[in-house]
Amino acid sequence: MKFAIVINTYIRVNENLVDNFDHPTPLNEFEQKNTLYKTIKSINNLNIDENDELNVYIFSIAAHENTSHDNEIKEKTEKILKKLKFKYYLYTNTDIKKYREKYNSNFFSTKGYSEIRNLGFIFPTMNNEDIIIQIDDDELLRKNYIIKAKEILTKNPDKYLITAPYEKNGTIRILGKDILKSWRKNESMDKDIIRLSKTNDLKEAIFGFGGNMIIRKEFAQKMFYPLEIPRGEDFALLLASRLIYENGYEYVGIKPKDPIFKTYYSPEKDITIIHEPPYVPSKNFIFYVEKNLKRFILEWLMIKGQNKLEFEDLKKYSIYLYEMIGYEDFKSKVKKILLELKSKYDVTILEKNIFDYFDEHSKINRFEEYKKKQKEYIDLLRIL
Structure with a gap:
């Protein structure tokens, strides 16, 4: 089975705007306040069957569809992802905007929670993943999560x-x-x-x-x-x-x-x-x-x-x-x-x-x- 874990992480880039996300990580305090590193650590500890495959999709999204800080966001997120032992795909607002223009579709959007969750369906499906697991960046997976999920799905x-x-x-x-x-x-x-x-x-x-x-x-x-x-x-x-x-x-x-x-x-x-x-x-x-x-x-x-x-x-x-x-x-x-x-x-x-x-x-x-x-x-x- 091909498994995809999708992680959404939300980032505040403008302190003067009311965020449309519950608790975005301030970009200027990203290293001190992000919770993603714990999530990645839990993924590294996952048990997985020898014949199965696991890829990780991360949407590192600035609030209000802001693209002006995406290079910095990508750089800071990748510092955490370097420790990830599975293949990963990282997307920012800039990346999603390119897809929206290429396919002329508003489903490529980071406007809010639903829109970003939909991206977590679209991109793994594009890569023909069998199973999509959607989580957030303040969550920890137990080590047998994939094993148990596969068992339930097989039964x-x-x-x-x-x-x-x-x-x-x-x-x-x-x-x-x-x-x-x-x-x-x-x-x-x-x-x-x-x-x-x-x-x-x-x-x-x-x-x-x-x-x-x-x-x-x-x-x-x-x-x-x-x-x-x-x-x-x-x-x-x-x-x-x-x-x-x-x-x-x-x-x-x-x-x-x-x-x-x-x-x-x-x-x-x-x-x-x-x-x-x-x-x-x-x-x-x-x-x-x-x-x-x-x-x-x-x-x-x-x-x-x-x-x-x-x-x-x-x-x-x-x-x-x-x-x-x-x-x-x-x-x-x-x-x-x-x-x-x-x-x-x-x-x-x-x-x-x-x-x-x-x-x-x-x-x-x-x-x-x-x-x-x-x-x-x-x-x-x-x-x-």
Whole structure:
């Protein structure tokens, strides 16, 4: 098997701009604050079968698609990668821009999380990798990760995407306390973790983390992360895949109930990633709420744009998503959240931003728009 590990590392180059990434490494403090070196060390310690191959793809991306510091970014990143014992491919904004111009495709973009994750599908697929493992630069792989991933995939040839947990501070549980009673984000996610981790068998689920996904190339050739998601691109992909599974897409030859588009969760210890983020992304809570409400609006609109998956169906696959977006009238739910938030914060600007965003994105059928882009994506990968 040919395995590809994809690592995204985000870099701040302008202290005066608000970053669209949670915790980018400041370029001027890269040597002191980067976490990539730990990730690379864990990859060097991986066990791999003699007949298998492992390549590493690193997207070292400056925020705001800035290209002016790419030579420095490449130089600093390569200093770390020199210690990597596997073949690697390194990309910066400049490299991606060249591909965008060459193929005249906006899928070559570093605008946000989703766009960069999609690059982690496109480039390994171009090199005909069999299995894509997507992680981030603040994560450590256990030494038998590849061995266990191969074992699971070999035993389950009809499974195309498998997610696994993060372990943080010695636990996979999501134990952070929810600030709002009307928005039990952590509690509902923890319920899923408990439910899905009771036994080691694979569970069909719309639950997982973008920093720990195991994906067959057949999936990556047909599915892409929904674009312009401010955060939570992992759940957006899993949900989009479920909607394609339920509805099919006749125009590109996808029949309803095609097993490629089912997604699964495995709690196996060997593929549980150790997560060591520099800080908690909810430090600025209003900023955190805004980004999350915007992503949930987009996910809600995806479901609203089709008729095969009901909101009630979410319960079977993700308690978390059901709690976050499982409402026929999502705008009323958002109003309740903002009303409670008012007792703790000034939400005047937030309220306007959220409802303007809701109204603007409600003008189109987001699911149908996704399918149009899906055809573009599939066509692109065919010519690469």
